[in-house]
Amino acid sequence: MPRGRRGSRVGALEGGREEAAPPAERVLLRGIFEIGSGGCDVELGERALRWRPIRPERPAGDSKFDLLCKEDSIELKDIFSVKLKRRCFFKQQGSGTLLGITLFICLKKEHNKLKDSTLDLINYSEEHCDIWFRELKKILAGFSDRPKSLKIFLNPQSHNKEASEVYYEKVEPLLKLAGIKTDVTVTEYKGHALSLLKECELQGFDGIVCVGGDGSANEVAHGLLLRAQESAGMEKDWVFTPVRAQLPLGLIPAGSTNVLAHSLHGIPHVVTATLHIIMGHIQPVDVCTFSTTGKLLRFGFSAMFGFGGRTLALAEKYRWMSPSKRRDFAVIKTLTRLKPEDCEISFLPFNGSQDEGERMARESVKSDCGKQWRTIQGQFLNVSIMAIPCLCSVAPRGLAPNTRLNNGSMDLIIVRNTSRSEFIKHLKRYAGVKNQFNFPFIETYNVEEVKVHPRSTVGYNPEEEDGPQETAFPWNVDGDLMEVASEVHVRLHPGLISFYGGSIEEVNDPKVTCSCL
Numbered sequence: 001m002p003r004g005r006r007g008s009r010v011g012a013l014e015g016g017r018e019e020a021a022p023p024a025e026r027v028l029l030r031g032i033f034e035i036g037s038g039g040c041d042v043e044l045g046e047r048a049l050r051w052r053p054i055r056p057e058r059p060a061g062d063s064k065f066d067l068l069c070k071e072d073s074i075e076l077k078d079i080f081s082v083k084l085k086r087r088c089f090f091k092q093q094g095s096g097t098l099l100g101i102t103l104f105i106c107l108k109k110e111h112n113k114l115k116d117s118t119l120d121l122i123n124y125s126e127e128h129c130d131i132w133f134r135e136l137k138k139i140l141a142g143f144s145d146r147p148k149s150l151k152i153f154l155n156p157q158s159h160n161k162e163a164s165e166v167y168y169e170k171v172e173p174l175l176k177l178a179g180i181k182t183d184v185t186v187t188e189y190k191g192h193a194l195s196l197l198k199e200c201e202l203q204g205f206d207g208i209v210c211v212g213g214d215g216s217a218n219e220v221a222h223g224l225l226l227r228a229q230e231s232a233g234m235e236k237d238w239v240f241t242p243v244r245a246q247l248p249l250g251l252i253p254a255g256s257t258n259v260l261a262h263s264l265h266g267i268p269h270v271v272t273a274t275l276h277i278i279m280g281h282i283q284p285v286d287v288c289t290f291s292t293t294g295k296l297l298r299f300g301f302s303a304m305f306g307f308g309g310r311t312l313a314l315a316e317k318y319r320w321m322s323p324s325k326r327r328d329f330a331v332i333k334t335l336t337r338l339k340p341e342d343c344e345i346s347f348l349p350f351n352g353s354q355d356e357g358e359r360m361a362r363e364s365v366k367s368d369c370g371k372q373w374r375t376i377q378g379q380f381l382n383v384s385i386m387a388i389p390c391l392c393s394v395a396p397r398g399l400a401p402n403t404r405l406n407n408g409s410m411d412l413i414i415v416r417n418t419s420r421s422e423f424i425k426h427l428k429r430y431a432g433v434k435n436q437f438n439f440p441f442i443e444t445y446n447v448e449e450v451k452v453h454p455r456s457t458v459g460y461n462p463e464e465e466d467g468p469q470e471t472a473f474p475w476n477v478d479g480d481l482m483e484v485a486s487e488v489h490v491r492l493h494p495g496l497i498s499f500y501g502g503s504i505e506e507v508n509d510p511k512v513t514c515s516c517l
């Protein structure tokens with residue numbers, strides 16, 4: 001229920017900031033409704049709905065009445081649906097007795113959480129309610145950024161097969177309430193969403209939604225970006241100047257890992273993610289391209305090479321275990337066989353420009369003279385390259401807490417060879433809120449571009465230390481295994497994709513759930 005305007009300000013999505021009084025607004029409708037337990041004088045303005053309890057005859061000098069007659073309000077931009085409220089009896093034919101109007105509102109709660117709520121405006125007059133209902137509908141139709149039709153990809157296998165339940169019980173009812181049309185495709189195998197995105201008809205959709213975990217989210221984002229390149233007629237070398245995805249992407253966190261959705265919304269919360277989609281909140285996000293020998297491997301948001309890649313390669317061999325068990329098992333087993341990668345890392349430090357065109361021009365000069373690239377060589381336990389903060393349950397401030405979703409740069413975090421105990425100490429620091437990288441064996445850089453060149457010719461066999469070695473090196477790209485035998489070139493492309501999501505606040509009292517260290 002919205003709070004009082006004068007006593008305690010409303011503004012469901014304003015988060016309590018005090019603002020200068022806005023210019024007077026035109027009143028569109030005025031009428032009487034019962035709200036809560038009493039009759040109210042209600043005004044529908046161009047920006048807000050305000051109501052004030054109707055005063056009974058005021059006994060002279062009684063100041064209590066002033067307190068009781070406080071005005072309340074909600075901003076119209078926080079309303080996402082309006083319905084006529086009717087009383088229907090069991091098995092009743094027809095539409096039932098009119099009780100009034102119900103408004104459905106998006107409220108901002110603590111820790112970046114959004115919640116749906118309702119406000120009932122009670123009035124039994126059909127004619128009165130009809131006028132208000134039509135006007136409110138007209139106002140809602142004017143929010144042109146809100147999606148009206150969505151293409152949904154649902155991975156039924158995500159997180160112990162719980163994604164379907166999440167979608168049909170929590171997401172679909174809210175989308176229906178908001179009057180959004182949906183076209184759901186339940187994916188049947190790994191890569192299905194990607195192949196459908198190559199050719200499916202997207203005309204008429206305002207956005208794409210992925211219901212699943214990081215693997216599915218990355219696949220759909222990659223598919224959407226590939227499609228944009230093909231539609232733009234990009235054939236060769238477009239890896240270096242990709243065009244933006246045409247439609248925004250919504251992520252419903254329904255996987256066993258939801259780092260992308262968590263980083264986007266500040267919380268891996270299904271209703272929050274759904275309400276950002278419904279309200280049409282848009283958040284541009286930086287994207288990386290991963291390429292080798294000039295050929296695009298994939299689009300992505302974060303990558304780990306070394307310990308992060310090896311752990312994932314091992315976990316993938318134990319798919320029969322539950323997701324959390326195989327992750328813990330893989331972390332522990334990889335720690336017992338902790339081994340550095342011998343490689344050369346070159347990177348282009350970030351110089352502050354967020355304009356892709358300007359950057360490309362600068363880069364061509366740089367690569368010609370080769371001046372500003374920095375190169376380091378050595379034995380590295382882990383190399384993280386992250387365009388987004390990568391919030392997750394074991395690192396509530398993120399695996400890359402110093403980067404942002406669209407700051408035009410990536411964090412390069414290099415962990416040099418050290419003892420197992422020191423490395424574990426560093427991993428444990430992620431659970432806290434500061435000093436994750438305050439170790440002599442860790443270096444962090446803010447970069448635009450990175451090349452990781454393994455100097456060894458043999459890759460990694462996750463099972464056998466002394467067994468036959470693979471020829472490829474495992475990378476963990478957004479939780480998905482990518483195996484590459486040679487140098488990987490990672491470039492950042494500012495704001496290349498738009499997600500449904502709002503700006504997030506940092507959480508200072510994070511809750512951590514890590515069982516294996």
Ligand SMILES: Nc1ncnc2c1ncn2[C@@H]1O[C@H](COP(=O)(O)OP(=O)(O)OP(=O)(O)O)[C@@H](O)[C@H]1O
Nearest residue numbers: 158159187188189190212213214215216255256257
């Ligand atoms: N029907 C399906 N059967 C098997 N795999 C599928 C199916 N549909 C999609 N996938 C693939 O499953 C992979 C993992 O899915 P997702 O990330 O949604 O779930 P998850 O529970 O977080 O998985 P993980 O445990 O791998 O992190 C994705 O790469 C996706 O392409």
